[in-house]
Amino acid sequence: MTLLTIKDLQFSYSERGDFTLSVPRFELNQGERVALIGPNGAGKTTLLQIISLLQRPDKGNILYDGGEIKSRADILNYHRSTAFVPQRPSLYNRSVQDNVAIGLKIRNISPDEISERVDGMLKALKIGHLANRNALSISGGEARRVMLARALVLNPKILFLDEPFADLDEPVRRSIIEDTLPILSGSGCATVFVTHNQDETYQLASRFMVLIKGRIIQSGTAYEIFGNPASKEVAEFIGIRNIIPAEITGNDNDMLRLSLSDSIHFLYSGAKPDTNKVLCLIPPESITIATDPPQLHSSARNTLQGTIKKVIPSRYMVWLEIDCNGVHLTASVTHQSVRELGLSAGKPISVLIKATAIQLLPLT
Amino acid sequence: MTLLTIKDLQFSYSERGDFTLSVPRFELNQGERVALIGPNGAGKTTLLQIISLLQRPDKGNILYDGGEIKSRADILNYHRSTAFVPQRPSLYNRSVQDNVAIGLKIRNISPDEISERVDGMLKALKIGHLANRNALSISGGEARRVMLARALVLNPKILFLDEPFADLDEPVRRSIIEDTLPILSGSGCATVFVTHNQDETYQLASRFMVLIKGRIIQSGTAYEIFGNPASKEVAEFIGIRNIIPAEITGNDNDMLRLSLSDSIHFLYSGAKPDTNKVLCLIPPESITIATDPPQLHSSARNTLQGTIKKVIPSRYMVWLEIDCNGVHLTASVTHQSVRELGLSAGKPISVLIKATAIQLLPLT
Amino acid sequence: MNEIFDIVRTSLEVSGLSLIIAGVIGIPLGVIVGLSRFRGRKWLIALVNTGMGLPPVLVGLVVVMMMGRSGPLGFLGLLYSRTAMVIAQTIIALPLVTAFTIAGIQKIDPELIRQTVSLGATRLQFFRIIIQEARLTILVALMAGFGSIISEVGAVMMVGGNIRGETTVLTTGILQSTRMGMFNQALILGGVLLAISFIVNLALTLIQQKRTDHY
Amino acid sequence: MNEIFDIVRTSLEVSGLSLIIAGVIGIPLGVIVGLSRFRGRKWLIALVNTGMGLPPVLVGLVVVMMMGRSGPLGFLGLLYSRTAMVIAQTIIALPLVTAFTIAGIQKIDPELIRQTVSLGATRLQFFRIIIQEARLTILVALMAGFGSIISEVGAVMMVGGNIRGETTVLTTGILQSTRMGMFNQALILGGVLLAISFIVNLALTLIQQKRTDHY
Amino acid sequence: GTNVDNKEIILATTTSVQDSGLLDVLTDAFRKETGYKIKAIAVGSGEAMALARRGEADVLLVHSPKDEETFMQEGFGKSRATFMYNYFVIVGPPDDPAGCSQTASAKEAFARIAEKQANFISRGDNSGTHKKETALWKETSASPKGKWYIQAGVGMGQTLLIAGEKKAYTLSDKGTYLAFSAEGGKSKLALKIVRDGVPDLKNNYSVIVLNPDKFPKINPAPARRSWVNLAGAQAFADFLVSPATLKLISEYGRDKYGEPLFYLMGK
């Protein structure tokens, strides 16, 4: 069921002409979790503020539960049905407990129920011990938890979260992402959230919207966005590290032949784009590394020879920067592969790229 | 060369008795990058403020460049040799440019040099277009970049960063982590930074310090911390998701036999702990999944049968929650494995655990 | 001694009541002006700020002209009474209280104001929460207002008439003592006035600073 | 007409100079008190706040007694001069300017203050930066100070003596006109006073609000 | 002796002389004639003498004969000359409920007011006018006490305004009364003169030159032995009683009110 519909939205900050937010249409359904992603300054916070009716757009209609929001009463009703966690924690100069209770107090809930719900929420976010502390003298992550508690305790119909996990520690972040929010969605709550942490978005979002320079450039599932970025900007933003200019130089068994350089040719199994000059996107995770002698994997049809330039270990995987005869590629592999294959800088390797993982964008 | 030495540090917030920060010794060497990690409220920000001389400790000596910091002049000299980026961006009500220039102005650098260095730094952090905007009306990530620019433009000898990358978009974050900071370290700058993003720490830190409840519980390399957490708290905090009570029930070829339940037994190749009742830590990344029939890998000596309960895809890998006869395990695998092995909820699998990856902690 | 006591009581009653009225009007007014964006707002703020420089003598003069027998409100017969003094002092305190409430409100993080709206506060709840949040500045505003009227002499003299046992307050008492050449008595009354002011302010400051130290 | 012009000039000169002195002393004082943590700080703040309620008449009296011929500073022969008026008005404006500077400074994000320290500012640079950051509140403080002294009558009357062509300012002029029954002239002077006050405040408010709208 | 180069004289004067405008005429003339600059501090007679006792003035212009005598006896004054007078007036509601207009003296009028308990506003501030009033009450031996006797510690003009509001009698100097009723366009006084011109309403003004010996210099300062500018003060006192000045005084106010505001002693 569609909870929220936005039509023909237009907004710009009055003093400046260089930023315009423009969203022709946006719909939000019950239980959905929509990730709003995009570079810094793209307008994510602005959009979130507008659709949570905290910033008046220059133009546009907002429909909630099928009815257009017009009167003061509509707005109040909307605010009471939703909850908003801003990018920067903003707490009242009161106790943590009072900060969490305030939305319920505004809704005239009985004191007993308030204290029960608040206590429960504080425990859930592991800040029970802070209940009586002044909210202005707690740590950054504690403050973020209080902000989340204040919103979650309201059982909203729509939850707007602007970078809600930024300074949370790993265990609490995980419990919110893996338990709290899915439970909420299960009960019908729609969530729109902004984050720059791709793991978070990936795990949490049922739909993505990529906002760049005030415009929604692409929207879809994780698979669509990360597997098929709509433009070079999107590809760069989501960290498809290998964006290589190439040319279509021929055909080979239903497949296109891509030339990245005089000596490097790929096979590509997708549709032929309009132009021959293209950008070739290769997601780092779709690159498989093999040590000599090249051991051909079934699904990886393109094999290149290269040398590891740099090994950058990360928490759950390892980045490899590889030089294949002048073409620079970045691959992501597991720690295990690094250990087992003995990957290290300077080592010659084979790079295997699945033809289906490559994506082309017309070069404009 | 040791730049900074802290001895017998003691601090608590005057109004409260429940939090005490206590660091017997801490040394920082030229070019080092030390990650200060720990749960929310552990005291990371407090410690960072103290060692950057922004908070006076109750006790303790601070030596910089071999000399104890005592006089006002020492403090000023220290502040002029270091730079601090706080957890919450705090900008002056001036233009972005002026915000970045202020440290240089304080150091009485010539206007020409200031404008040159500031321009360069703004460009490096891709905020050149904001130069003349008021710093209080920019986006969260833009503000963070201005904060970083203000610190980096000073070419400090020590850089203190408190969650400096929180709301940066992926490309900028990457360029800072992979280029800017390593270059700085290369020129001798020591960095102490706090972050809850484990990828960031892992890539950036040459040394880790785990702070829990005001105490440094463990310090060492990434390998030591993540491969060998010193306590249950550390293990939980760093996200070793599999922390399972077990008992040592016997020996088998130099190896200990661990019983996780009546029917589940592991072999363990490390040293025998003092007690028989232990906690068994299994890093998710050290679990290998195989589809039936169990295909025994050389390095994975322990094989269990289980069923996938949940598949949680993430940006570069996939979490699997697995039930092995009542023992719940979480494993991390690549998207590729998920696709190739057709992993999905409900599927029966074999779980292979390398005996060397298991770590035991005495159960207390 | 007894007379001094009476004078002190009159002072406190008149200035206290004026402050309460000025607070009841000025605080909500300050919140509204501080938070809303409307045409002419800057002018209104300038007007309020100007009000801080409203010469008490002029306020007195206008009140006299309004409430005097031949004035439009003359039929009330309230000139030279405490009521008239309260009216004059309220007029004097109002711009101060309003101006500093505005200043205090404008200092509140806009994010917190947005948060309050997003929590679904009705207008009244919104006011309550924001005022509570700005309570420290509002306390300063009230202190400033109290300070200005308890120590003001021009207007109370003109509209109250400094009638002994009735409208004599500390300041008019001081002035009268001075005029009578009784400098010592003037100093005593001045001391009492300062003592009252100090006690009130100390109490308020302790409350205020207790809370800000948390920050 | 010419006389009114002279009176206006005297008013502006005396109050302007007083405000400048009060600012030069009060702003740094406010910054220090607002930022440092020392014993007795609360008492000092209470004292400053009390100062806002300092009755001008009392200030006048004390200045008369200090600067009168028989007073300790009598040898300067400054009583009944503009200098004496400036001294009295400075005393009146100082607590106001200081108190509101303190309030403004305490509103600055502590993180920003820490940041300023960490940037390696010397004490002087620190002051400059913090004062610049609190410039809006300090502007309000100065407005309040100006408003209080330009409209003050008790002290200037006592220490200046309302000497025609020399120490007559707008307020004492108003009082004198009133005393002489020249209500129209009193109202004219009052209008001029208000106009000055309004123009000064409007200018400052426009500057102030221009900057805060950015936020 | 005192320093002749000191061209500044501080004159502490009763407000009525300043408010009538006469003072400005006199000081301007004096300045033209002698080059002395007068700093005129207009306060009540009470405060004027109190200031003088502290040495804050060089010369006094006051109208409180009893106090003046005490002042002289205490040695604060070097010389005193009563050089002009005018009349106090008793003003009251136009319907004159106490019937003061039928009396032949101020004393009688006060007695009637007390008897009828008609509202009376006292200035209660030790000013010359207040002293006069107190003296008059003493003569009537009626004790001014009760709700009808209102002590407003304010200036003359405002006392008149209060009297108007409260339908009360009061004692005023004539100049202030005339000023307030003449320009009363906006706050026209609801008062009229009910007793005027009788001998016991006579209001004598004196000039007193301060005695420099009472105020020796404590702090060493150049050129002067005493605080008091005796030469200047004396010059002003002499100026006041000079024939030209007296003529000026006797003419002052005639053009505006049709009668002079001050009379010369003995005329």
Ligand SMILES: Nc1ncnc2c1ncn2[C@@H]1O[C@H](COP(=O)(O)OP(=O)(O)OP(=O)(O)O)[C@@H](O)[C@H]1O
């Ligand atoms: N100003 C303060 N006054 C009193 N207690 C404080 C203050 N700031 C922080 N604390 C408390 O001190 C402890 C340490 O706080 P600190 O900010 O150093 O934590 P942190 O490790 O930086 O946490 P986070 O990851 O949430 O930023 C916490 O318990 C916190 O509640």
Ligand SMILES: Nc1ncnc2c1ncn2[C@@H]1O[C@H](COP(=O)(O)OP(=O)(O)OP(=O)(O)O)[C@@H](O)[C@H]1O
């Ligand atoms: N109060 C403001 N006044 C004027 N311009 C603003 C204001 N706030 C933000 N902007 C500008 O509007 C654009 C969008 O800002 P917004 O905060 O929506 O970005 P964002 O996508 O949330 O970025 P981030 O990831 O950094 O939080 C940016 O160019 C920013 O500089």
Ligand SMILES: [Mg+2]
């Ligand atoms: Mg944002």
Ligand SMILES: [Mg+2]
């Ligand atoms: Mg912190």
